[in-house]
Amino acid sequence: MTGKTITITSGKGGVGKTTVTVNLAVGLGLRGKKVVCIDGDIGLRNMDVILGLENRIVYDIVDVVEGRCRLKQAMIRDKRLPDLFLVPASQTRDKNSVTPEDMIRLCDEIKTEYDYILIDSPAGIEQGFKNAIAPADQIIVVTNPEVSAVRDADRIIGLIEAEEKGPASLIINRMNSAMVNRGDMLTQDDVNELLAIDLIGLIPEDENVIVSTNKGTPIAFEGKTKAGRAFQNLAARVEGEAIPFNEIEEKMNFLDKVRKLFG
Amino acid sequence: MEKLINQIIVKGTNEGLMMILPEGDWEEVRSAIVERINSQSAFFKGADAFIDVASRNMRATEVADLRDLLGSFEMRMKGLLSFSEITQKNARALGLDTSLPLKRGKRERKLVILSPNEDSAFLIQKNIRSGIRIEKDESIVIIGDVNPGAEIISGGSVFVWGKIKGKITAGANGNEQAIVGALSIEDSQISIGGIMRIFSKKIRNSNFTAPLILKIQDGDIVAENIKS
Numbered sequence: 165m166t167g168k169t170i171t172i173t174s175g176k177g178g179v180g181k182t183t184v185t186v187n188l189a190v191g192l193g194l195r196g197k198k199v200v201c202i203d204g205d206i207g208l209r210n211m212d213v214i215l216g217l218e219n220r221i222v223y224d225i226v227d228v229v230e231g232r233c234r235l236k237q238a239m240i241r242d243k244r245l246p247d248l249f250l251v252p253a254s255q256t257r258d259k260n261s262v263t264p265e266d267m268i269r270l271c272d273e274i275k276t277e278y279d280y281i282l283i284d285s286p287a288g289i290e291q292g293f294k295n296a297i298a299p300a301d302q303i304i305v306v307t308n309p310e311v312s313a314v315r316d317a318d319r320i321i322g323l324i325e326a327e328e329k330g331p332a333s334l335i336i337n338r339m340n341s342a343m344v345n346r347g348d349m350l351t352q353d354d355v356n357e358l359l360a361i362d363l364i365g366l367i368p369e370d371e372n373v374i375v376s377t378n379k380g381t382p383i384a385f386e387g388k389t390k391a392g393r394a395f396q397n398l399a400a401r402v403e404g405e406a407i408p409f410n411e412i413e414e415k416m417n418f419l420d421k422v423r424k425l426f427g
Numbered sequence: 428m429e430k431l432i433n434q435i436i437v438k439g440t441n442e443g444l445m446m447i448l449p450e451g452d453w454e455e456v457r458s459a460i461v462e463r464i465n466s467q468s469a470f471f472k473g474a475d476a477f478i479d480v481a482s483r484n485m486r487a488t489e490v491a492d493l494r495d496l497l498g499s500f501e502m503r504m505k506g507l508l509s510f511s512e513i514t515q516k517n518a519r520a521l522g523l524d525t526s527l528p529l530k531r532g533k534r535e536r537k538l539v540i541l542s543p544n545e546d547s548a549f550l551i552q553k554n555i556r557s558g559i560r561i562e563k564d565e566s567i568v569i570i571g572d573v574n575p576g577a578e579i580i581s582g583g584s585v586f587v588w589g590k591i592k593g594k595i596t597a598g599a600n601g602n603e604q605a606i607v608g609a610l611s612i613e614d615s616q617i618s619i620g621g622i623m624r625i626f627s628k629k630i631r632n633s634n635f636t637a638p639l640i641l642k643i644q645d646g647d648i649v650a651e652n653i654k655s
Contacts, residue, residue, distance in 0.1 A: 322556030
């Protein structure tokens with residue numbers, strides 16, 4: 165089996181890279197895929213917290229690279245999905261403890277047994293970012309519908325193009341339907357106008373995400389929530405299904421609703 | 428006098444303007460030069476000039492005076508071409524070339540300043556994203572957008588078959604005849620030949636299908652519609 169390595173990156177911090185990575189992993193896991201998440205944010209790890217696995221970390225990625233343990237020993241199995249694993253980052257080291265070559269070697273090893281490797285890139289354009297994109301077969305750029313995040317996404321997409329990593333795909337996270345409909349937020353079209361890359365996910369803003377993050381239960385397990393459904397749609401699109409982008413509710417007045425009812 | 432001004436021949440070369448002066452009394456030729464430049468001051472402004480005086484013997488003071496005269500029109504006198512050994516010696520003493528630079532020699536290539544009318548240009552077919560900087564001596568043609576945070580620098584002209592939202596520098600070597608063309612210009616900073624203008628609202632050709640051309644006119648960057 166040859167799996168696919170997908171790196172999730174953004175440039176700007178705080179746009180939801182880790183949340184997206186974890187929930188995409190859960191979404192793929194729920195579809196029966198074997199998935200390994202790698203936390204690329206060495207020194208500032210938090211993927212383990214979002215997955216609720218923080219107290220199980222014995223070995224981390226730096227231990228694997230430096231030969232203190234085997235890869236399998238550092239892979240932590242998820243509590244809920246038997247085929248979802250986490251390779252945690254080291255909290256006491258920094259980004260320079262790992263090289264892009266290490267990452268490629270590691271991913272080549274994992275690929276032989278798993279369907280997907282998801283790498284959560286740290287913010288920024290330095291060593292950590294370079295490590296994260298080196299092994300990638302596909303790169304997903306996460307942005308928020310705000311000007312500064314979109315600007316940084318544009319910079320990152322330029323760097324990815326310079327590395328000849330193929331066209332990146334885009335996730336717009338934290339879309340607020342009410343604000344979009346009021347005209348107070350950048351729309352999907354505004355973002356696309358500047359970035360001009362394929363959209364693969366549209367995640368609505370949802371308070372439940374914060375609740376689930378704090379509980380260590382990724383929202384993708386809860387398909388009834390707005391964000392949970394959006395993450396499941398994202399996983400389906402990553403698998404190649406054509407799912408329409410209906411995550412953001414459009415403004416409809418009464419007449420529109422009646423028209424829709426009658427087709 | 429009328430005849431003398433028409434005897435001045437002006438040619439464009441790779442290195443700048445070539446001005447071939449007629450025979451005759453120097454004072455009269457000199458005032459014919461002034462008249463000629465004044466008739467097209469925008470064209471001559473900022474140009475590098477090579478003067479060909481054929482077999483005229485020029486004194487050092489006359490050569491220096493000619494150089495200062497051209498300088499007063501914001502032209503740079505780069506060379507004085509003549510068969511006369513006296514003229515050649517006086518020109519060299521003032522640091523002027525006495526022959527045209529080698530044509531497109533490999534060593535010289537970096538120094539060539541292209542005028543916007545020349546046909547050599549660097550073509551890019553993609554969006555120029557934030558953080559990307561493209562710097563070329565020749566003109567640049569981009570098929571795509573120039574996004575905020577991107578920088579385009581050219582010794583010649585810059586043409587963007589898309590939107591300009593980033594920073595554009597045309598005529599980076601001081602060529603004020605360079606132009607900047609685009610389908611639309613949004614929040615951006617554009618300079619031509621050292622003159623800069625900030626655009627803070629979106630402008631485009633009033634005829635939506637044609638591009639917008641920016642050029643220098645009377646020391647300022649102005650937008651011009653092209654009719655299609």
